[in-house]
Amino acid sequence: MRxxxxxxxxxxxxxxxxxxxALRREVHIQNEDGTVSEEIKERTYDLKCKEQGRMIQVSIPASVPLKEFDYNTEVEIVNPVADTVATATFQGADVDWYIKADDIVLKNKNGQPAGNNHAPNNPQQPQHKK
Incomplete structure (x- = not known):
């Protein structure tokens, strides 16, 4: 069930x-023959969560560069979604929750994600005289 x-x-x-x-684990893509490939599908990170009172795990796609923030650095997760996987048992079902997000970013001092606060990538080029 999902x-x-x-x-x-x-x-x-x-x-x-x-x-x-810290980085908890990397999930690799499985080859057609059932062996594990070298290609990474997603990375799961441990984050200390004040409101939950415990460590949570958040998975982000491998297309996002590896996160190597300092320990205890305040971060924010981008577009988090909680989902479940249920496994039928003889007494009902076991349900596991997991959290996926688009990214994990540093949180700046104003409480907002540290984003693109610098000049645009395409500044006007100076005019050269001929």
Whole structure:
């Protein structure tokens, strides 16, 4: 059983302050013959979660560069979604929750994600005289 699109999360109410801990694991893509390839599908990170009172794991796509923040650095997750996987048992079902996000970014002093605060990549070129 899976939720169709996951559950959208109110980050502040659900997580409060998040602090980076470490890379937990890398999930590799499986080859057609069942062997594990060298290609990474996603990375899961441990984050200290103040509101939950424990460590949480957040998975982001491998297309996002490896995160190597300092321990206890305040971070924010971008577009988090909670989802479930249920496994039938003889007494009902076991349900596992997981959190996926688009990215994990540093949180700046104003409480907003540290983003692209510099000049655009395409500044006007100076005119050269002929």
């Amino acid at each position: 939720l169709a699109n996951g559950i959208i999360i109110d980050k502040e109410k659900t997580f409060g302050v998040l602090k980076f801990s």
